[in-house]
Amino acid sequence: MKLKLKIWKQGDAHSRGSFVTYDLDGVAPEMSFIEMLTYLNETLIGKGEEPVTFEHDCHEGICGSCGMYINGYPHGPVKGLTTCLLSMRNFKDGETIVIEPWRAKPFPVIKDLMVDRNALDKIQQAGGFISVTTGAAPEANTIPVNKKNSDLAFDASVCIGCGACVAACKNASAMLFVSAKISQYALLPQGRPEGKERVRAMIAEMDRQGFGSCSNTGACEAQCPKQIKLFNIARLNREYYKAF
Amino acid sequence: MITLDSKIPEGPLEEKWTRYKANAKLVSPANKKKLDIIVVGTGISGAPAASALGEMGYNVKVFCYQDTPRRAHSVAAQGGINAAKNYKNDGDSVYHLFYDVIKGGDFRAREANVYRIAEVSNQIIDHFTAIGVPFAREYGGTLTTRSFGGVQVSRTFYSRGQTGQQVLLGAYSSLVRQIKEGTVTMYPRREMLDLVVVDGKARGIVVRNLITGEIERHSAHAVVLATGGYGTIYYLSTLAVNSNASAAWNAYKRGAAFANPSFVQIHPSSVPQMNEFQSKLTLMSESLRNDGRVWVPKTKGDSRPPNEIPEEDRDYYLERRYPAFGNLVPRDVASRAAKERCDAGYGVGPTGLAVNLDFRDAIKKQGQKAIEEKYGNLFDMYKDITGIDSYTEPMRIYPAGHYTMGGLWVNYDLMTTIPGLFAVGESNFSDHGANRLGASSLMQGAGDGYFILPYTISNYLASEIKTPRINTDTAEFQEAETRSAEKIKRLLSIRGKQTATTFHKKLGKIMWDHCGMTRNEKGLTEAIGLIRELREEFWKDLNVPGRADELNQELEKAGRVADFLELGELMMTDALNRRESCGAHFREESQTPDHEALRNDDEYAYVAVWEYNGDEPPVLHKEELKFEFVELKQRSYK
Secondary structure, X not given: OEEEEEEEEOOOOOOOOEEEEEEEEOOOOOOEHHHXXXXXXXXXXXXXOOOOOOOOOOOOOOOOOOOOEEOOEEOOOOOXXXXXXXXXXXXXXXXXXXXXXXXXXXXXXXXXXXXXXXHHHHHHHHHOOOOOOOOOXXXXXXXXXOHHHHHHHHHHHOOOOOOHXXXXXXXXXXXXXXXXXXXXXXXXXXXXXXXXXXXXXXXXXXXXXXXXXXXXXXXXXXXXXXXXXXXXXXXXXXXXXXXX | OOOOOOOOOXXXXXXXXXXXXXXXXXXXXXXXXXXXEEEEOOOOOHHHHHHHHHHHOOEEEEEOOOOOHHHOHHHHOOOOEEOOOOOOOOOOOHHHHHHHHHHHOOOOOOHHHHHHHHHXXXXXXXXXXXOOOOOOEOOOOOEOOEOOOOOOOOOEEOOOOOHHHHHHHHHHXXXXXXXXXXXXXXXXXXXXXXXXXXXXXXXXXXXXXOOOOOEEEEEOOEEEEOOOOOHHHHOOEOOOOOOOOHHXXXXXXXXXXXXXXXXXXXXXXXXXXXXXXXXXXXXXXXXXXXXXXXXXXXXXXXXXXXXXXXXXHEEOXXXXXXXXXXXXXXXXXXXHHHHHHHHOOOOOOOOOOOEEEXXXXXXXXXXXXXXXXXXXXXXXXXXXXXXXXXXXXXXXXXXXXXXXXXXXXXXOOOEOOOOOEEEOHHHEOOOOOOOOOOOOHHHHHHHHHHHHHHHHHHHHHHHHXXXXXXXXXXXHHHHHHHHHHHHXXXXXXXXXXXXXXXXXXXXXXXXXXXXXXOEOHHHHHHHHHHHHHHHHHHHHHEOOOOOOOOOOHHHHHHHHHHHHHHHHHHHHHHHHHOOOOEOOEOEOOOEOOOOOEOOOHHHHOEEEEEEOXXXXXXXXXXXXXXXXXXXXXXXXXX
């Protein structure tokens, strides 16, 4: 396959960026999107040009390192996939592909397609934990959990912290990310003792980090590579009202 | 010259750890505040270690190369985590778990360490449950388990096919809690380049800030390496592509001995390689072998689609060769059996280097919904990568480099041969012998970090309470910084023609061909020559663009490959030395008439411990393994 790649290049958070167009020949349909970009970089280095900076690590859709807009969609056009699992089978020979970093104020560009997502850690740090010290846990089966709730908690807990929900949102809201963590703990008896403090602290930190408000468009759910559901945001709102 | 003292406590097996704890020295809360500990790595041993030590009141500094600790590659562990809870009432016990790990490791692990990890296994499940890890449950609300390879009980706790993610995010949540408390300081996007040893003790590390390129000095009273394995030396492996050996390797060069470097687990089920551009072999969890049946056609070159091959033309070779364990034989056995069939010409798929993993019978019996519930995410991932729907036709799988049982040598305290340098999780060698059983890596990593290291490191630090904070403005730190800066300068100054990735691929092929699933004298000897030639070529023809004082991903890769090019030779040397087959180490010269691994306990019942010796060949030390509590047996899964 032959592709035309329009890629955003930017030196750092403070410099002006611009699109650079690369022609790339010899792309195989069974490559992943990340492998295609690695192949581009190998070609660029061979020609003495600067490679494109982007993040990737596990190549299994679970670490959350990768992420970029591909033709305007976070993680690309296929539902439920991270960039690293996106196969080039989904693109046509001769196609032009536009590739950009996450665009959100709380995610400053570090270089090219790499952004700083530390704001998500800060939110988790505000209250995304259950305060049990090592050694203090009771025997595991003394805490029975309704299977349905346990399964729902699991469905929420699969968030990989990639930031696609923020990137997809016109308000750069992190509500889906926060709701996933809040839901996981709200659905489990272990999470109840600190429930009120947690939801207040995490929402306050989300605001402090500069994420926007939720206006229920559902773009986050549509773009989440782990298909975390919008009803988690409804649960987050309920938890939040109950916390005052 | 190092001397090995494993420091195994006296007494009966089941009392050793209890006695150790009773005699271990303690550090008072007031003194803990004055002691600094560095933890490198935030996976399933590093994050638990850091959070547990922070909770105790030490000053902990944690480093990882990722942008956030939550991305460490333990996140990708799929199948589960073992514990001896006996919730299934199937006769499990701490002793059975201990015995299975010892036997699974083909009697090349230390009894006392293995018994201890089995002992703490139940506490790990209690802790993860208490901090909100959503393990799979029964309708009555209690935790459930599933079976895994190499054992005859059901003791594996799991969260669908992403247990690693769930326990790692649990450990991460405890870690961020301590960051908030101020006991732990997080240094993300840092790569450890060197270890600093002062007066014979580990006192700090030198790291590169991956954003600015700046080389930083960090000091502590003790250093903990939780830096994982070195499976990416094969280039294609199941590991994250940035996982690397550099921290452990440079600790080795500073004097920490390296144990059993050639013991590498080749996982039997990964998505087969499809083309030369491939960067990664994606793992398909071993748990799939609970319900999937492995087969190849009985006739060579049978090109019919798998679903059109009738039952009588299928060779379920694991069930045929190993009737007692069937598809649930340990990983090393399953990998070699797949290689044997493919080498004999029975492999499937476009390359012939694959076997079928078929869920047809399980779906017929249990229904598609039940299979979806257990493995949904794995089937989805397989389809994303290959385009094949495994609910309707078999998966194709092939072995891939996965886990390194070898690692830094540690004594019972988890301390390396450098006082004050500890190694936990996959980065040490201690518990899995020559082959690791499925779902034991999360157990060992979390056990080391949460429930073992906190005792043993305190025992060490009790004698450091009078040592003031370590100054980084000293000759030792300067020397380590200069050494690292010079290596970087050298990598950047070559300006040759080939990229780091090109060299990595070449090295990976040498390793896979000669130090993979099977090894022999001739191949290993040749391979050492090939690696030396490649290393020479690397330092002459490497091309790293850009500068040292900026974000430079090519420079990061080059530094890692430079270290792999040295480690590869040590792996070959170790494999050459061990003229027996054991676990994952299969020397073709040493096999039974029916092609199973043949151990030589008289000559090789030892841990091969290598000491760095500059430009001279490394020095071999032997830690004799004494089996007081189990009887050495030829492993049989038939």
